[in-house]
Amino acid sequence: MRAVIALLAIILTGCAGSDPAQYQYYRFDSALDTKESPRIGAPRVYVDEVNIVGVADQQALVQYTSAHTVHIANYHYWAEHPKLILTKETLKHLEGKGLSPVLSAHASDFNTGDFRLLIEVSDLAGHYQQGAILKGAWHLYQITDNGTKLIRVKHFDYQSALSQDGFSALISAHQANWQLLMAQLHTDIGSSDIISPAD
Numbered sequence: 001m002r003a004v005i006a007l008l009a010i011i012l013t014g015c016a017g018s019d020p021a022q023y024q025y026y027r028f029d030s031a032l033d034t035k036e037s038p039r040i041g042a043p044r045v046y047v048d049e050v051n052i053v054g055v056a057d058q059q060a061l062v063q064y065t066s067a068h069t070v071h072i073a074n075y076h077y078w079a080e081h082p083k084l085i086l087t088k089e090t091l092k093h094l095e096g097k098g099l100s101p102v103l104s105a106h107a108s109d110f111n112t113g114d115f116r117l118l119i120e121v122s123d124l125a126g127h128y129q130q131g132a133i134l135k136g137a138w139h140l141y142q143i144t145d146n147g148t149k150l151i152r153v154k155h156f157d158y159q160s161a162l163s164q165d166g167f168s169a170l171i172s173a174h175q176a177n178w179q180l181l182m183a184q185l186h187t188d189i190g191s192s193d194i195i196s197p198a199d
Helices: 002-017 082-096 167-191
Strands: 024-026 044-047 060-066 069-078 100-103 115-127 131-144 147-160
Touching: 024 167, 044 082, 060 167, 082 100, 082 115, 082 167, 115 167, 131 167, 147 167
Parallel strands: 024 069, 044 100, 044 115, 060 115
Antiparallel strands: 060 069, 115 131, 131 147
């Protein structure tokens, strides 16, 4: 009986001495937001939820550790699914640039002349040599009397070096990449006057 009690005491002591796993959750820095006043008569842009394809379509952070291996973090996660974070960032950016964005899922109908934006991300990961990588394409559609017309497709490929080692630096680099994409999107759409308010 004493042996059983001693064995139980050793097991309980061993369990009490180990630290529980420390889960970390990350989001983008909201202090970096910039806001412009919405333009009067700004066209409506319906934004589809960002589509992430492949291994990055999960809440755990992903790193490419060599040319053919992927590491999926055990204790480091996005605060919510990355497609939701990226969709919210896109809506904030477009609104901050004077457009009138609406999440497509909340639209009751699409009006002629409105636009629809789809962003598809094929890579969203840390990389053993390139830092944070972001690859994919965005598609811009216009609603016409005859249906939806694809008016522009643009591929993107960004890499941002990490300012230091660690997952916080990786998230900052991911945010820098997304801001580069948003700037490209705004420039490409705005410079060609594809989306401009009615005069």
